[in-house]
Amino acid sequence: MKKEQFYDYESRLSRPINVKIPELQTGERLRHVIFADQFTRGILERVTRTADRIRTVHKSKDGCRFLRELLPHIKAMLYFTQPSTRTFLSFMSACQLLGVSCAEVRDPKTSSESKRESPIDSMRMFSSYFDIVIMRSNQPQFAECCAYLMNDLGETSRRSVPIINAGAGADEHPTQALLDIYTIQRALTFDHPKDSSKWTWFEELRQTEPGLRRGIGGKKIGFCGDVRRGRTVRSLSRLLTLYDDMSMYFVSPPHPKLRIAPEMKSLLIDRKAEVREFSTFDDPCGSSSVIENLDVLYMTRLQREHNSPEDEADFANLDFNPYRLTSKLVARMKPYAAILHPFPRDEEFGEIPTSIDADPRAFYFRQARNGMWVRAALLAYLFDVDSQIADYYEKYTAETKDYNTGVL
Amino acid sequence: MKKEQFYDYESRLSRPINVKIPELQTGERLRHVIFADQFTRGILERVTRTADRIRTVHKSKDGCRFLRELLPHIKAMLYFTQPSTRTFLSFMSACQLLGVSCAEVRDPKTSSESKRESPIDSMRMFSSYFDIVIMRSNQPQFAECCAYLMNDLGETSRRSVPIINAGAGADEHPTQALLDIYTIQRALTFDHPKDSSKWTWFEELRQTEPGLRRGIGGKKIGFCGDVRRGRTVRSLSRLLTLYDDMSMYFVSPPHPKLRIAPEMKSLLIDRKAEVREFSTFDDPCGSSSVIENLDVLYMTRLQREHNSPEDEADFANLDFNPYRLTSKLVARMKPYAAILHPFPRDEEFGEIPTSIDADPRAFYFRQARNGMWVRAALLAYLFDVDSQIADYYEKYTAETKDYNTGVL
């Protein structure tokens, strides 16, 4: 977007986030989804509960039909000018679950921008035909601008639709943080049939770890790899401070361009998290080593495509080997620990070798599928049909005889 | 398409349009939509009335469901080898409103043409799988050829589907003309909640303009910009002659390559329109100036991408400044005047600066949304479900208590 077009928004874009957030919602209720920081503990619980209900209800064909009848009046625009098959397909299948019609623009060359149309005009066009715009752009803050544009239109009684930020450059990617939280929560509830090997697993675990409790609070979360530049690490770690007594261990090369940023560290500490930095998984931690302490390990790709030539020179002598997970390391992890990765993983570097994929602690493929469920739940929330899902779920679980827990 | 393939069609393509039109319909009823001139006053009224009904019914979720159940048996092929996001998305969302399944081919490189398949074979393939082909091509008259191909197939009892021309090069773009007419009609009815500020606005306007009447007839329509080469200007002006006592004012650079073509002018005059040409909006007209006289102003983009090097040289000394709308000019327009633009507008040239977007006379974004409604109405007409919509609308409006006018 050209400078001139920001004229209306420039001053708004530079405000602190706590001033911005109220503008993106109606009271407590989210209208646009632009920042991970918009998610409160209450919203996280509401959306993840809906996600659980959707996946349960979806097990039956009637349930599928019920879901597909929820939003037949909604048309979604998937505007993905920055390529991302994973996020794109995840949103698309979330829409399909709820009967939302989708249209896509993925190649900016097919768009009117070739006729010198402004991105703002393109966005108003999308909002003319569609009821929500889910967008991924390589222009940082473009989704935020679009949200302000929609607000301005709404204020003058013109057509205005919600905007979902599906990732913008190295910037925010709020729904990734949402699916990460959802995956961690499911892993640490210890009772989902797909997330654990047995129904009584929690009791079993308590034999050896009597202090273990269900849920995210009080857990030790490790982040490994590019912990400074990876937006997923930044978003997720901030969200985790919504839970009590969190410990966050950052395992990264001890280089100022790769270690967690000091201001990020301070922010987490201010929010009451215990924050520690390590160079390897073998570094001592408590009575053992880092790897043995973790409840969750969030691996990331070393984003070499973001390296400047200067970075390449700086990093030439670093040993990146410790930031590859190995089967040996995994064997030392807690039996219930969950390994996550925002994907795609780097086939060449191999931060998670495929030999680990079959380990029950490998949660990264389930994590992808969780993305679909939680994005469907977010859409249900935004269009206010999540209470209908709750009602159907109650009826469904009451009727389903082979169903013996309320937790699913 | 290669010359040899036209062998069957060449003689048909060169016939006068009034001979062609009957071949594109079954009696009075349109079968293919190729030319704006196929729209009679009766068809325009029928389709725009259906568009009004669709948008009303669509306000309720049940209404949406009713609409989505109308054409679940129809599959549409959107064959857009000439890029056009706007028209593409508008048709796609129109299809989605009625439950029509869509498939798209937008990149000719993904098609079998790379294996030296003829375009006619491609078209027969599309007609094998789909029930209607909506196409935009940069080959003028290709849609027309396809309509003849379908007719020939139908005559020998083979599969034959309707063709909609969604714009072909600098050629015809009939559904654009349709949405322009629909927008003008809504603007000049003076009672749509979204099109005016109050329900009693018409009465208010009559205080100062006692001769004002509802509807398109008798109005003064201005066209500004590239009035010669813009296909939308040509199509729309011809269609407007279906209404009585029209005045059409063409505001363009006084250059033979940019002024309205003499044969076009004669045609409009033959069809009883008053036609006048001006160089600026300030030119005298009646007791005031052009801008103050207009009921509707149709702005267009100066299509510089169609300029030959020779054109560039010819136009170098022309002053294009008068063909930019300004807030000052808008302020002088009638309070109810409607500003339209077929979009995209040229961000660089700025024929309509964004500062005008918030003016109530700015109809160009509503115009885009009208495109969706009227295209849905056209599909409903072609597949003969518009009377079902009329029935549902009657029931719906009878039941809707907070509804106090039949005009919506």
Next chain:
Amino acid sequence: MKKEQFYDYESRLSRPINVKIPELQTGERLRHVIFADQFTRGILERVTRTADRIRTVHKSKDGCRFLRELLPHIKAMLYFTQPSTRTFLSFMSACQLLGVSCAEVRDPKTSSESKRESPIDSMRMFSSYFDIVIMRSNQPQFAECCAYLMNDLGETSRRSVPIINAGAGADEHPTQALLDIYTIQRALTFDHPKDSSKWTWFEELRQTEPGLRRGIGGKKIGFCGDVRRGRTVRSLSRLLTLYDDMSMYFVSPPHPKLRIAPEMKSLLIDRKAEVREFSTFDDPCGSSSVIENLDVLYMTRLQREHNSPEDEADFANLDFNPYRLTSKLVARMKPYAAILHPFPRDEEFGEIPTSIDADPRAFYFRQARNGMWVRAALLAYLFDVDSQIADYYEKYTAETKDYNTGVL
């Protein structure tokens, strides 16, 4: 796919096909569709019967609605990194017929592979969001690998979905063989309203050909053109050996690189087919010539894009003229003979000139449409709703009064 990734699969890929087939099914039932050789006579009959029922039921709007309600819970991924509009659209419309939601990846550049993700990871991502993957790749055996991957996942209770091979390089294209068989079967049943000119046509034909019987068995099938490299010829000829007393006549340039391969010929002979080779349609055959003997003629494109420079040199002196069909040749064919072509045909070479398109023996456009029906039937079979279609069909045909044969 890189070599290292085949490590798991390499040994499996090199096994004989009869060892592989059981792994792609559950007992008799197909799970993945990778090879044409998976189709037994029983499966062919089941799927083609379903295809017949779908097209009958689809004639009514209620029938369309019934079909669209069969698989609303299924989401299909169409992963077509090798361009193929025809197969892509055919599968897409087949999905739409049954209410299956579709998502597509056609441009590998938009995928995460640009971030160095492995194709196996991409496939697991697709299987996370979708319920079936329909894929076309230019990597031979990639679909087969994916089927093994899914099997391995399934065995460890992880998410696993069926894979359909929609064509891979010069390799297998099983659903093309399926639609070819279906088209031949319909042509040789002599009583489909669209496939013949009259209801009593079979009786008529029996006046002059008293030995004529309905069905594929005992017929003479000609293959013309690139009979060695064309995968459709190889697949179809193998499938035809499932029927009794088949004769197969291969008409091709007498060059070792273009004639049917000796091992292919032996295989067909081993399976009890009569196999003969000819250089032209005029070659003597029985008491007349080849062209007069054929019940079915399967024409193919000379796949010049697969020619190496060496091939070009080798073929320079060959006369390819005899491998173009002409109206004169068609006039000599049996009145009921069916001409097929897998399409696209080569406009430049003209192996089937368009002048033949209107001949009642030209089945190649119906063949394309048959592809849609039979692919829908295959999906219905894979997701086990074909018996529901049978039930509806029974009810439908019992109710439909103007319906006077059970064969449709």
